[in-house]
Amino acid sequence: MVPTQFQKSAALLIVDIQIDFCPGGALPVLEGDQIIPTLNMYLELFYSNECPTFATRDWHPAQTSHFKDYGGVWPKHCIQNTPGARLHPDLKLDTKTVFLSKGMDPQKDSSSAFQAMDRKGKYLLHYLSEMGIKKICVGGLATDYCVKASVLEALKDGFEIFLLVDAIKGFDLNPDDSQKAIEVMRAAGAKTVTFWDVKTLMEEN
Numbered sequence: 099m100v101p102t103q104f105q106k107s108a109a110l111l112i113v114d115i116q117i118d119f120c121p122g123g124a125l126p127v128l129e130g131d132q133i134i135p136t137l138n139m140y141l142e143l144f145y146s147n148e149c150p151t152f153a154t155r156d157w158h159p160a161q162t163s164h165f166k167d168y169g170g171v172w173p174k175h176c177i178q179n180t181p182g183a184r185l186h187p188d189l190k191l192d193t194k195t196v197f198l199s200k201g202m203d204p205q206k207d208s209s210s211a212f213q214a215m216d217r218k219g220k221y222l223l224h225y226l227s228e229m230g231i232k233k234i235c236v237g238g239l240a241t242d243y244c245v246k247a248s249v250l251e252a253l254k255d256g257f258e259i260f261l262l263v264d265a266i267k268g269f270d271l272n273p274d275d276s277q278k279a280i281e282v283m284r285a286a287g288a289k290t291v292t293f294w295d296v297k298t299l300m301e302e303n
Contacts, residue, residue, distance in 0.1 A: 101147070104299040109150040109231045110140055111222075113211055113238030113245050114154055115189050118175040118182035120239075125175035126262050127240050127267045131186060136239055136265045138190045139293055142295040145194055147300050150229055152222060153191055154238075154248075155215045157183060157199035176201070185207035198222055212255070223255065235296055236288075241268030242279040247282045259288040260296065 118124040120131040144151050156176035164170045176183040198214035215221045234257050245266055249259050268276030
């Protein structure tokens with residue numbers, strides 16, 4: 099089968115589906131785990147069409163200016179080598195996915211996936227450039243923070259962004275924060291799509 103134009107230049111980016119960000123975790127997103135079945139559908143779609151997939155995680159040191167105890171705004175979460183920092187076990191990732199970590203610098207928040215790197219220090223942007231990726235489908239946690247930061251940076255770098263609105267959830271510390279974040283991303287150029295939109299794009303020649 100000849101790959102479609104979409105398949106040739108598209109990647110899936112899943113942001114921070116970690117135990118601490120799901121119900122029962124240290125910094126839970128309300129119903130954050132409920133997007134996992136939909137994300138698994140996206141993973142299966144991208145795997146079956148041999149399109150690249152990436153998954154990020156917060157990977158904070160125990161002491162960081164990101165945390166309230168050290169001058170930040172957030173409770174402790176996703177501390178390196180703790181159970182809460184693990185990717186959620188229901189997320190059906192395999193070895194085809196590139197895993198990237200962020201938030202290791204104790205002086206920086208590093209919310210964007212573009213600040214994430216692999217174990218060898220290779221950043222997301224380097225992977226995308228090498229693979230010829232022009233389009234990124236983005237889902238994960240949380241809509242109003244790390245998803246938004248990742249999308250806005252990707253748009254600034256010239257990528258075409260497809261925001262997976264059926265596979266994101268936000269903190270909503272203030273009412274409508276997630277909806278406002280979606281509006282900001284759309285205004286910056288992101289396209290809002292669902293699974294069936296992406297599946298159709300995968301199949302169109």
